[in-house]
């Protein structure tokens with residue numbers, strides 16, 4: 156039987172690579188994000204089914220989930236990201252609310268709506284939440300983002316308690332610096348500022364994280380990978396990065 160995988164935030168970066176890798180493994184993939192044109196192109200490229208999805212909007216999540224097959228084997232909650240890098244005293248409430256909406260409540264909405272379909276799988280199912288090293292560390296200007304990823308970690312761990320005895324595995328994949336559109340979004344479209352984040356160092360690429368997601372899902376059914384922290388070799392902590400300067 157073909158297994159079904161659902162990926163949120165598939166219009167770029169880690170989500171798009173996850174779609175590609177699961178398709179290569181023969182999964183039937185359903186993916187969503189807000190930028191429909193991107194999703195349409197990736198659907199053409201991979202044969203996955205692309206649908207508009209805004210995880211910050213309950214109605215959008217419900218209509219996305221209505222289009223899914225009755226049984227879902229893998230749910231990858233990847234949609235999210237950071238907004239801003241200001242100190243707490245200068246931070247915008249709007250940015251915090253938006254980060255909470257996509258990273259935390261978006262994940263809760265997806266899990267709540269997909270749960271009946273995950274429960275129908277005879278061979279067990281798997282939820283993978285894409286967290287961050289921001290789930291286990293803090294850094295200057297990062298209170299909003301580290302706050303939401305810490306909350307996501309609490310959610311992941313609580314699910315593992317609440318689902319104990321059910322055949323549903325729960326994994327959190329926590330990457331360090333990955334060069335995607337993440338920093339462009341964080342800095343409101345400022346590509347020069349975004350490029351500085353990765354200057355002089357070798358960041359992870361989206362495929363590194365997608366491979367970790369796939370690896371955790373393809374372990375034997377009795378094995379639960381709780382948490383995977385993956386950093387570039389050039390990064391020791393969120394704020395401790397080795398950069399090569401000059402030639």
Ligand code: NAP
Nearest residue numbers: 164166167168169189190209210234235287333335336337
């Ligand atoms: P990215 O290239 O900016 O991708 C983010 C994806 O999330 C996009 O497809 C975006 O699609 C989607 N998204 C954001 N808000 C959404 C919403 N409300 N509804 C549906 N989709 C939404 O960045 P990325 O690095 O691949 O990020 C993926 C995940 O990895 C995020 O959870 C991020 O926090 C995490 N992460 C990234 C890094 C890093 O350094 N890059 C490190 C650790 C963790 P639309 O805008 O089209 O909706």
